Amino acid sequence: MKKLRRFTEADVTAESAFFMQRRQVLQALGISAATLSVPAMARADLLDWFKGHDRPPAPSGKPLDFTRPAEWQSQLAQTPEDKVTGYNNFYEFGLDKADPAANAGSLKTDPWMLKIDGEVAKPLTLDHDDLTKRFPLEERIYRMRCVEAWSMVVPWIGFPLHKLLALVEPTSNAKYVAFKTIYAPEQMPGQKDRFIGGGLKYPYVEGLRLDEAMHPLTMLTTGVYGKALPPQNGAPVRLTVPWKYGFKGIKSIVSITLTRERPPTTWNLSAPDEYGFYANVNPHVDHPRWSQATERFIGSGGVLDVKRQPTLLFNGYADQVASLYKGLDLRESF
Ligand SMILES: Nc1nc2c(c(=O)[nH]1)N[C@H]1C(S)=C(S)[C@@H](COP(=O)(O)O)O[C@H]1N2
Numbered sequence: 001m002k003k004l005r006r007f008t009e010a011d012v013t014a015e016s017a018f019f020m021q022r023r024q025v026l027q028a029l030g031i032s033a034a035t036l037s038v039p040a041m042a043r044a045d046l047l048d049w050f051k052g053h054d055r056p057p058a059p060s061g062k063p064l065d066f067t068r069p070a071e072w073q074s075q076l077a078q079t080p081e082d083k084v085t086g087y088n089n090f091y092e093f094g095l096d097k098a099d100p101a102a103n104a105g106s107l108k109t110d111p112w113m114l115k116i117d118g119e120v121a122k123p124l125t126l127d128h129d130d131l132t133k134r135f136p137l138e139e140r141i142y143r144m145r146c147v148e149a150w151s152m153v154v155p156w157i158g159f160p161l162h163k164l165l166a167l168v169e170p171t172s173n174a175k176y177v178a179f180k181t182i183y184a185p186e187q188m189p190g191q192k193d194r195f196i197g198g199g200l201k202y203p204y205v206e207g208l209r210l211d212e213a214m215h216p217l218t219m220l221t222t223g224v225y226g227k228a229l230p231p232q233n234g235a236p237v238r239l240t241v242p243w244k245y246g247f248k249g250i251k252s253i254v255s256i257t258l259t260r261e262r263p264p265t266t267w268n269l270s271a272p273d274e275y276g277f278y279a280n281v282n283p284h285v286d287h288p289r290w291s292q293a294t295e296r297f298i299g300s301g302g303v304l305d306v307k308r309q310p311t312l313l314f315n316g317y318a319d320q321v322a323s324l325y326k327g328l329d330l331r332e333s334f
C-alpha cells in the first residue's frame with residue numbers, strides 16, 4: 001500500500017517478522033552479525049521495514065459499559081489484543097506497522113468534537129463523552145481485511161451508524177456520507193512531513209453511499225477489547241465497515257457530512273487505478289500488484305504459523321450485503 005516504494009516480496013513476509021524479536025528475525029533470515037553490514041538486496045527492504053522496532057506493549061484505555069448482543073458474537077478465533085493495538089495502519093503517525101503505537105500518544109483525543117452536517121434537517125455536534133454515552137454500546141466481533149492481504153478478527157465496541165444518522169434526519173438530497181479525520185499537523189508527524197506521511201493528501205477522507213452507511217453492520221467504533229480505543233486504532237471514534245477493505249475504516253473522525261455527490265476518498269485520490277471508492281473485499285478482483293485470492297490471518301499463533309486462508313467475498317458478509325450491489329459490476333466498481 002505504501003506509495004513511496006513498490007510492494008515487494010519482502011513486505012509480504014515482513015509482517016510475520018514484526019511479531020518476532022529482532023534477534024530472531026536475523027536468525028530466521030540466516031543473517032549473522034558479520035553479514036549484517038551488507039544485507040542482500042532482497043533482505044534490505046525487510047530490515048529497513050523492521051528498523052529495530054520490538055513489539056510495543058498494548059496501552060489500555062478506560063473500560064467501557066457495553067452489552068454483548070448474541071447477534072454479533074462469533075466463534076472465530078480472535079486476533080490477540082497486543083496485535084490489534086500494536087500492528088496498525090495510521091499513516092498520520094508513520095508508514096511502519098509499529099509507528100502508530102509508538103507515536104500516536106501525541107494525539108489529544110479529549111476534548112473532541114464530532115460534527116454531523118450537510119444534507120440533514122438537524123445538524124448535530126457530539127463531544128467526547130457523547131461518543132460513549134449517547135448511544136448504547138455493543139461489542140461486535142468482526143472480521144477485518146486490509147487491502148494488503150492480511151486479516152484479523154477484532155472485538156470492536158461501538159454503535160451502528162444508522163442510529164446517529166436517524167437523529168440528524170438526512171434530507172431527500174442526501175445520497176452519500178463523507179467522513180474526515182482530524183487535521184492536526186502539530187500532533188501528527190505524517191501530516192507535517194510528506195515523507196513520514198507517505199505522500200497522502202491530508203486530512204484523510206473517506207465516504208460511503210447512504211445505503212451502505214445505513215446498513216446494520218456499519219458501525220462507529222469507540223472501543224476495542226472492552227476498553228476505549230487507543231489512539232493508534234483511531235480514538236476517540238473511527239468507522240468500521242467489515243465487508244470492505246480496511247482503508248475505508250477512517251480513524252479519529254471529526255466530521256460526518258451528508259452529500260448529494262460522491263465524496264473524494266484518500267486512497268482513491270492517491271492511486272485511482274489501485275484503490276476504488278467501493279473497496280468491497282473480493283477474492284476475484286486482484287489488486288494490480290498482488291493477488292487478493294488469499295489472506296494471511298494474524299492470530300495467536302507464533303510467527304511461523306501465520307495462517308494463509310481463502311479471502312471471502314464481501315469478507316464473509318455476502319448474505320447481509322450482496323443485495324446492496326445488485327446490478328453493479330464489481331470488477332468495474334472495485
Ligand atoms: N486517518 C486514517 N485512517 C485510517 C488509516 C490511515 O492511515 N489514516 N489507515 C486505514 C487502513 S489501510 C487500515 S487497514 C485500518 C487499520 O486499522 P487498525 O490499525 O485499527 O487495524 O485503518 C484505516 N484507517
Ligand SMILES: [Mo]
Pocket residue numbers: 001089145146147148245246247
Ligand atoms: Mo489497510
